Amino acid sequence: MRVTVFGSGYVGLVTGACFAEAGNHVVCVDIDANKVARLQQGEIPIHEPGLDVLVKRNFEKGRLRFTTDAEEGIRHGLFQFIAVGTPPEEDGSADLSHVLAVAETIGRHMDEYRVIVDKSTVPVGTADRVRERIYQTLGERGAKIEFDVVSNPEFLKEGAAIGDFMKPDRVIVGTDNPRTAELLKALYDPFTRNRDRMIVMDVRSAELTKYAANAMLATKISFMNEIANLAERMGADVEKVRVGIGSDPRIGYSFIYPGAGYGGSCFPKDVKALVHSAGEYAFDAQLLKAVEAVNKQQKQVLFRKLKGFFDGKLKGRTVALWGLAFKPNTDDMREAPARELIEALWGAGAKVRAYDPVAMPEAARLYGQRDDLVLCENAEAALEGADALAIVTEWQEFRSPDFDTIRDALSSKAIFDGRNLYDPAFVRTFGLRYFGIGRGETLRAPESA
Numbered sequence: 479m480r481v482t483v484f485g486s487g488y489v490g491l492v493t494g495a496c497f498a499e500a501g502n503h504v505v506c507v508d509i510d511a512n513k514v515a516r517l518q519q520g521e522i523p524i525h526e527p528g529l530d531v532l533v534k535r536n537f538e539k540g541r542l543r544f545t546t547d548a549e550e551g552i553r554h555g556l557f558q559f560i561a562v563g564t565p566p567e568e569d570g571s572a573d574l575s576h577v578l579a580v581a582e583t584i585g586r587h588m589d590e591y592r593v594i595v596d597k598s599t600v601p602v603g604t605a606d607r608v609r610e611r612i613y614q615t616l617g618e619r620g621a622k623i624e625f626d627v628v629s630n631p632e633f634l635k636e637g638a639a640i641g642d643f644m645k646p647d648r649v650i651v652g653t654d655n656p657r658t659a660e661l662l663k664a665l666y667d668p669f670t671r672n673r674d675r676m677i678v679m680d681v682r683s684a685e686l687t688k689y690a691a692n693a694m695l696a697t698k699i700s701f702m703n704e705i706a707n708l709a710e711r712m713g714a715d716v717e718k719v720r721v722g723i724g725s726d727p728r729i730g731y732s733f734i735y736p737g738a739g740y741g742g743s744c745f746p747k748d749v750k751a752l753v754h755s756a757g758e759y760a761f762d763a764q765l766l767k768a769v770e771a772v773n774k775q776q777k778q779v780l781f782r783k784l785k786g787f788f789d790g791k792l793k794g795r796t797v798a799l800w801g802l803a804f805k806p807n808t809d810d811m812r813e814a815p816a817r818e819l820i821e822a823l824w825g826a827g828a829k830v831r832a833y834d835p836v837a838m839p840e841a842a843r844l845y846g847q848r849d850d851l852v853l854c855e856n857a858e859a860a861l862e863g864a865d866a867l868a869i870v871t872e873w874q875e876f877r878s879p880d881f882d883t884i885r886d887a888l889s890s891k892a893i894f895d896g897r898n899l900y901d902p903a904f905v906r907t908f909g910l911r912y913f914g915i916g917r918g919e920t921l922r923a924p925e926s927a
Contacts, residue, residue: 481504484558488634650679651679652681735898798831798832
């Protein structure tokens, strides 16, 4: 089939490459000429395991092309996927200007039936606005051309996006036209052949499903962080609690790992957007507000522990930081807990020596040259001259470190583990003090009630 994808960012590039891998002919349209030129030369602007191979192979075979020419893309594809950014506004609402600009462009250039697919994460009612914008633009042209607008939200995990697309848990399609549903079913058939995983529903339900899914996962994380904070005060070990509750199949083990808070491009933005959308319908989403508030507080947990350990005297201290990305297998630092920690340490007068396996260029781009930030070539180098170690991202290479090397390098002999990677008792056998999330050497229970 012939597919056009507007936007060659994370979602658009993965979507285009995976559709091309299935034998479709895909054109990715982007307004950023520099990005298009880089893609045409085989340079991938994001870090996603396996994506570079997929893009290179399909580009060389002629199934995947990149262009800044929107008209070319609209002529090319029966399917017009909108996969542009929807950044948050100051009030938490999603900025739909890019989505609506694409809709207007499609309306300006389409000359025959097209299926316009909202792939971007958008609030309920966006498909109606896209449809209205296209009708308006067609009207200005004096043209009457049939089209359908479909909601097809993405459910891609950064670091595992290729597998998620190729072998999806589900494919949500929101449409009121049975014919359009059949077209989407044919397009996705190579990815759902082993078992029908396509769920067809009305457009507004599909739009809400994306937000509801991310809000539920964010809720599980904030819930476990609340339990972890409670465990510290009660003298319990939250990791044992996690195993105990996760064994219940109604709860499960996914997304119940306590830590330094969630980040990335989806959960923070989508929870805020859903809270804002609820307000537009005169509904006070109290639980979602609490999820957001808990996460905001949790991103400060490592700084609070470090500040408490040094009796509030962080000025002149140096903290080694392992992990900059918001999660492993990505270089994405959007809303990353590491950023909160770094900036809080700077505010207290401390210096940071940081290492991340892939996010170093992104950190350099964000912060530039600073006297209070050293980006190190490996984890061991980050320890040099440091008073304490803070772990913020659970990269695999951090799971089995040389604790003797850590002890000898750190003046305070203390590890602040924001992802509970290590067993506290084991770490202490090396002469290190260990501070995890909801366990180990942390706040004691009250003397009396």
